[in-house]
Amino acid sequence: MTNGINIDRRALLTAAAALPVAAALPAWASSEEERIVNPLVLQRADPHILRHDDWFYFTASVPEYDRVVLRRARSVADLRDAEEVVLWRRPESGRMGGYIWAPEIHYFDGRWHIYFAAGNEDDPFHIRTYVLQAEGANPLAADWSVIGQLETPWDSFTLDCTSFEHKGQRYLCWAQREPGIDTNSNLYLAPMATPTTLAAAPARLTVPTLPWEIQGYKVAEGAALLARNGKLFLTYSGSATDDRYCMGMLTADAEADIMDPAAWAKSPVPVFESAPERSIYGPGHNSFVVDEEGRDLLVYHARDYREIDGDPLFDPNRHARVQPIHYRADGTPDFGKPVANGPLPQG
Numbered sequence: 051m052t053n054g055i056n057i058d059r060r061a062l063l064t065a066a067a068a069l070p071v072a073a074a075l076p077a078w079a080s081s082e083e084e085r086i087v088n089p090l091v092l093q094r095a096d097p098h099i100l101r102h103d104d105w106f107y108f109t110a111s112v113p114e115y116d117r118v119v120l121r122r123a124r125s126v127a128d129l130r131d132a133e134e135v136v137l138w139r140r141p142e143s144g145r146m147g148g149y150i151w152a153p154e155i156h157y158f159d160g161r162w163h164i165y166f167a168a169g170n171e172d173d174p175f176h177i178r179t180y181v182l183q184a185e186g187a188n189p190l191a192a193d194w195s196v197i198g199q200l201e202t203p204w205d206s207f208t209l210d211c212t213s214f215e216h217k218g219q220r221y222l223c224w225a226q227r228e229p230g231i232d233t234n235s236n237l238y239l240a241p242m243a244t245p246t247t248l249a250a251a252p253a254r255l256t257v258p259t260l261p262w263e264i265q266g267y268k269v270a271e272g273a274a275l276l277a278r279n280g281k282l283f284l285t286y287s288g289s290a291t292d293d294r295y296c297m298g299m300l301t302a303d304a305e306a307d308i309m310d311p312a313a314w315a316k317s318p319v320p321v322f323e324s325a326p327e328r329s330i331y332g333p334g335h336n337s338f339v340v341d342e343e344g345r346d347l348l349v350y351h352a353r354d355y356r357e358i359d360g361d362p363l364f365d366p367n368r369h370a371r372v373q374p375i376h377y378r379a380d381g382t383p384d385f386g387k388p389v390a391n392g393p394l395p396q397g
Contacts, residue, residue, distance in 0.1 A: 085127040086394040089369030095351045096152035096210075096272065097370035099126065099339040106339065107155055107189065108132070109164065110351070113366035115149040115174075116140050118166055118182065120190055126341050126372060135190045138182055140168065146180060146196070147171025152272070152335065153182075155189070156213045158220060162189045163245050165200070167209035179208045179224065181245050198246040202238070204229055210335070213242070214275045216282070216308065222248070223255075223284065225271035233258055233268040237286055237300075239309065253309045256300060258288050262320050263298065266290025270298075272335035276346070279381030280304050284314070285321065287334035292362040295332035296323035297350070301382070322350070322385040330388035331356045332368070338375075346375040348385055
């Protein structure tokens with residue numbers, strides 16, 4: 051599969067360019083926000099950061115698509131140089147022996163859980179979602195095991211699970227290809243009974259139909275929830291994984307029945323997209339985290355060049371990035387534009 055990928059000179063130049071920037075911060079740099087340097091972690095796509103017990107945990111897809119990794123640090127900025135641990139590797143053959151995509155780490159019911167997508171060795175795109183589970187204070191040193199496949203109404207392409215608690219109920223949101231709908235994936239939501247089973251029939255929240263969602267592929271994937279100002283903001287990504295990849299958003303009132311698709315209003319335009327003037331392309335598959343100073347951060351991946359040789363999925367240089375979220379007068383998030391490489395700007 052991707053073991054034959056060569057890291058080209060663009061990757062080496064990106065890595066080399068990032069290091070001097072980090073070492074030469076301006077004299078006025080003092081806060082955590084100013085110490086963060088983008089890209090935060092090189093060659094890590096679909097990034098997810100969890101804050102738990104004053105640690106920040108980072109996981110993401112690796113270019114080889116063959117393992118689940120995790121690192122932790124006391125600050126978001128320090129994730130950049132934190133040691134990375136391999137928690138699980140795919141088997142050499144059979145089930146889960148194909149592509150390993152988009153892990154997310156969550157802590158609930160007194161245990162650690164990682165949701166990830168895996169193909170089979172004989173069909174790497176036979177993507178289904180599985181759950182890793184572990185106990186203990188430090189997940190990097192824990193004994194992780196696969197506890198099963200996520201059970202949904204259809205045995206079909208399933209990926210990009212995220213989990214959150216709302217009004218005392220834990221929910222799961224994921225992307226799946228539903229039989230009879232001509233898309234690559236739609237977004238679904240359901241309350242959870244166990245880490246691998248649903249407590250009710252899922253609600254189909256959105257189907258990609260707008261022009262910016264269907265460039266190359268008809269995609270709604272990579273959901274993440276931000277609960278602020280009496281609203282629930284559910285971001286997701288659409289289109290192919292090249293420079294056309296971008297973020298959309300669904301919005302619901304926090305007091306609404308979130309299992310009613312009609313409660314969610316869909317943004318007619320992307321809320322976050324490529325910024326050619328800053329050499330940032332294809333931002334998406336985001337997550338959210340509150341840093342140690344209490345600021346909301348957007349976590350996402352993007353490339354710093356547009357032209358790609360071959361299938362964008364196998365270009366290794368989607369780098370993990372972060373930047374602050376601002377809010378409009380009506381309480382809705384303003385993600386702005388992707389910031390350029392280098393120290394995170396003030397403001």
